Amino acid sequence: MVATFLSYWSGRPARHLDGWSVAAVLICLFILGPILALWMMAFGDSQGLWRHLVATVLPRYVVNTLLLMLGVGVLSVLFGVSTAWVITRYAFPGKRVFEWLLLLPAAIPAYIIAYTYTDFLEYAGPIQSLLRDLFGWQRPTDYWFPEIRSLGGAVLVMASVLYPYIYMVTRIAFRLTPASLFEIALVHDKSQFWSVGLPLARPAITAGLALVLMEVVSDFGTVEYFAVETITLGIFNVWLGMNNIVAAAQISLFGFVFILSLLGLELYARSRQRFSGNGKSAVELQPLRLRTKGQLACQAVCALPLLLGFVIPVGVLLKFVLGNPITDQLGQVIDTVGATMMMAGAAAVLIVAVSTLLVLAATYRGGVAVRRLTMAASSGYAIPGTMLAIGVLVFAGVVDRSWAGLVGDPRATLLLGGGGILLTAYLVRFQAVGYGALMSGIRRLPDNMMNASRVLGHGFGYSLKRVILPLLRGSMLAGGLLCFVDIMKELPITLLLRPFDFETLATYTYQFAKDEMLETAALPALMIVVAGLVPVILMNNMLRRAG
Known part of the structure; x- marks a missing residue:
């Protein structure tokens, strides 16, 4: 009888559209609205500008985007795979420290490292000044030095902060590789890396590389500061510079x-990620012992990306913060911190609440269609902020016009003119982060836990409140923290959609950095870096559990 009850109850959600499913469907349609609005706007009339763009600048946007993706991809793979292999396979002094230090560059947004490297490597910066003092050079024509504000400079700074995506997944893949396969390679005198490690980790490397390249396509702050004309920067220029939102949507x-x-x-x-083992290997993979030269080489491999991606940019920021009085800007910075925390906190709470409802509805109440719709609603994270801002603006206009017609007041608004449009944009952009954290947490729960509570006579709401939600508290907190930090660092959406006279730490830093006032931008930039350490700590804990 119990089995019959469980079968009946677990099958009901797939056949009946209840209140949970209806709420989930409506929320998903709201989240997908800006994405659909972007597509609809792209089929409008651009007054001939699209043909002009295709004939002039669009090919340059595409070529620069592809070159940037190629350069950042190659360098990120080099940094990420080499450090993951060294950390996994070799024993050397400082290995335990490097394990988590190598994740620190992920705490720094690419646009901040772009600002710091410009100061560090420019003509009046410490590197070129040192070279002139050493060799007696007097003028710029006396020597050649690479230009940091270029496509090559963008490749360097972006790869230095994006390689942790590849390092993290590749390190897990290397650790999951059975030790027996490495032993077979040794017996047959084959390279453990080329014959075993790299082939088996290739799917993980590809997945990490895809994430890196999506970040490259989405980047605005770095390419705008370095004047690298990519598709993302082109959208910004066409929208605001040419005042043509239709062409920008196209x-x-x-x-x-x-x-x-x-x-x-x-x-x-x-x-392609398939494992034929039945769990953790009975024989743990033992790291190889090295001589002094080998240990130094491993330390150098780990130190280089850490130096480029964290030590130098943080050092530059600390130099400005400690070397300049901050009392004049302290009041404004405090106000900006308060506004940032209020907006990021409100958006994070909203995202976690929505994600919790969607995950619970998709898992316990909805059918296949609801589950697929909730997954589709999590696609906004893959869309660059400049693209998404267009869709949100168009969608907000439709919603506000509908609301004004409903209440009979043409001045009535819901989203435009306030923080509502930013909250909507953050929800669409970062809902995938909260949804992923909650879905990961609910998948760790036993499949029959909800059914067991129902057998004991408890209702669905009571079972959620007393059984499921307490067990998801950690996932909700982790998802909320990740969303909070991502929103603090978000630049293009906030820059394009913020209300009048509203600043976050990201836009405050951008406004001063673009005017070459890095001394003023250093303090808020350093605060963003400190906040970015939160997901780094979470990633490090995840890696330790995986290892």
Whole structure:
């Protein structure tokens, strides 16, 4: 009888559309609204500007985007795979420290490292000044020095902060590789890296690379500061510079090709991740002992990306913060911190609440259609902020016009003119973060836990309140923290959609850095870096559990 009851109750959600499912469907349609609005806007009339763009600047946008993706991809793979292999396979002094230090560059947004490297490597910076003092050079024509504000400079700074995506997944893949396979390679005198480690980790590397390239396509702050004309910067210029949102939407639609390709690449890589073992290997993989030269080489491999991605930029920021009086700007910075925390906190709470409802509805109440719709609603994270801002603005206009007609007041608004449009944009952009954290948590729960509570006579709401939600508290907290930090660092959406006279730490830093006032921008930039350490700590804990 119990089995019959469980079968009946677990089957009901797939056949009946209850209140939970209806709420989930309505929320998903709201989240997907800006994405659909972007597509609809792209088919509007750009007054001939689209043909002009295709004939002039669009090819340059595409070529620069592809070159940037290629350069950042190659360098990120080099940094990420080499450090993951060294950490996994070799024993050397400082290994335990490097394990988590190598994740620190992920705490720094790419646009902040771009600001610091410009100061560090420019003509009046410490490196060129030292070279002139050493060799007696007097003028810029006396020597050649690479220009940091260029495509090559963008490749360097972005790869230095994005390689942890690849390092993290590759390190897990190396640790999950059975020790017996490495032993077989040794017996047959084959390279453990080329014959075993790299081939088996290739799907994980590909998945991490896809994430890196999506970040490259989405980046605005770095390419704008370095004047590298990519598709993302082109959208910004056409929208605000040429005042043509339709043409900007058309470029966004064109950029969708890159996003869809990268999403397909990631899904393909994840589908190739198969393990035939039955759990953790009985024989743990033992790291190889090295002589002094080998140990120094391992330390150098780990130290280089850490130096480029964290030590130098943080050192530059600390130099400005400690070397300049901050009392004049302290009041404004405190106000900006308060506004940032209020907006990021409100958005994080909203995202976690929505994600919790969607995950619970998809898991316990909805059918296949509801589950697929909730997954589709999590696609906003893959869309660059400049593209998404167009869709949110168009969608907010439709919602506000509908609301004004409903209440009979043409001045009535719900989203435009206040923080509502920013909260909507953050929800669409970062809902995937909260949804992923909650879905990961609920998948760790036993399948029959809800059914067992129902057998004891408790209702669905009571079972959620007393059984499921307490067990998801950690996942909710982790998802909320990740969303909070991501929103603090978010630049293009906040810059394009913020209310008048509203600043976050990201926009405050951007406004001064673009005017070459890095001394003023250093303190808020350092605060963003400190906040970014939260997901780094969470990632390190996850890696330790995986290892």
